Amino acid sequence: MELKSTVRSLLQLVPTRVGLVFAIFVPMIFTIIWMTGYSGAAERLDRLHIGLVNEDVQKGAAMAEYVAQHAPFQTEIEPSRQDALAKLNEGKTDMVIVIPADASAEAQERGSAKLTYYVNERNSELVKSVMEGMAGKLTAQLNTVVVPDAKPLPIQAEMVKMNGVSDFSTSMLPMILGFLPYIAVMTMNIQFNLASQILKRQHGRWRLFFARQLLLAAVTVVVPFVLAVICKLFLTVQGSFWQVWGFEMLVFAACIAVTQLAFVLFGNAGPLFNIFLIPIQLMTAGNIISASMLSPLYRHLGAFLPVPNGVQGAMNLVYGGGSLTDYAVSLGLITLAAWGLSVLRIALIKEAPAVVPVQSAA
Template identity: 30%
Template structure:
């Protein structure tokens, strides 16, 4: 084994393999954790346009909306607002139609607000604007009920001050209490599972490629058993070091770790080792062409792992594929350990099963394939060989 270690370490590809995987981990952790930190705190930079077609009553609604929402609000004409929406200068157009106030105060009629959203925008901005629409509608409903109750009580000959107090009491009889299980602190923490899947698998792909090239260059200078032993050893060592570096950086940059650093790091180590064995398997079977499969697997895992869209919302085909990809169980485990959750042990067992399967396929492929002659022997000069003899 000592000979195998020294032989591999003499090849620059071996060192490059570990460095590439390490840099992928550090770069992704640094960029994603800092880029997404405080994203939700900057939601007030989003813009809303109001189109008022109801004159003085609409102006009251404008002021009410401006006082309630933490966004930049502009009052524009219909043409200006739609143009700004198409150019992504505003994210929502709220139209107060003509006779809105009349419909709001008339018995038996319903007033309607129009919300216009440009869906050709990032998902987060669309989600925020949908929340705004709900919030504005609820606030106006509350105001309408309050005003209507005051009018009815005044018609019953109650003084206006007393009618207002009674109406306020009727409206506020029910308070909302919102409880959250396993809360996520900040957008940067929300993005950690996706970031780790992406960084870890890209790093694993690059490392597998470089180790494969080093192995081909060494060829029959080492036995197949020595090749397999070194590949397994370098994966375990690299996964331990790289996962510790990544987990430490996440913790230093304010990452949540509800289960504690130790549990998070160990599961991260298991994830990275699984990805490395899994990526290596395709190269062992298909050679350098396996990199194309690895790229396809990376894309599939980002789609089906549940980091962006819940798997339940995917088609049945993609849901079926997700059960055979390790990122599915990696994401579930990371979320459990980072924010809180159950059945992490089951996720760890499935990742271990993936390691065993990948290692078995790799061993079989290497044992079946013929070893290449070392590159140095292939390029040896016939003149040099003659002079030695």
């Protein structure tokens, strides 16, 4: 009976109820979002893009046509190897296939030719695996077209990996720079919200809000600086110190603004909203699976969230290649929009009038 009474007392407390809600909500929302988002991803290979360059002006047209018809991807003919690799470097295509000059002649006359496949190491793991497997399959099929009865196969696949890193710890860095700031500032804003609840009777809402902004601004500058120093001292990062620091400040600012907005809009239920965004952001970040292969509902959500922009930008910083501008602009717009909505919501809240105790006449 005493134990039952203690359980009843625990259930009467708000933190206990909130903890139970989290225990139910978190695994449920991760399961629902990931199962619906990743469902059928392997069947969406046709959403991937390859650039095809034909340098064999004599007989390469037949090979190029065969690849364009039989590759299960969207194929675009590129005018030159340089243009195709520039698009691959910027993430606009997922693989580049180059038919070298005199490839068909070398296969028929010398029995030796190479078809060159370029893959960007900053692509998602699934995309890299699919592209490498498809390279071998396409090459084997091309041999039956160019030299039908030749043995051994005269055309061989040459894989060229761009923007590679040798250290596994470095390959994890984009997730550290793009995702962990969200978890860190989400936890921080939980504590700041509790502190604001304690102090709201002593200080006005605007004074509390702007006091928090000063602290958050300090975090936005100092923590990215520390991360940039660590990255440049201990890891191989293609971006400069100033690029890492500046971009990471944008990531922190966007994560802070979004997680803060959740508390402004939903109060104590803010953590639930912030956790709701975690599986969506991890799924659309593009490091596990290309966002173009997700179900249509989730395909474009990442452009409006801080983590996907942070991870994709961090990939450019770590691996090199591509531009940070689009991701930096997106993070800046997310920050301004979320912070502006927070200010608007606070301005619309009506403060309860102060209660003045009435003294009874003696």
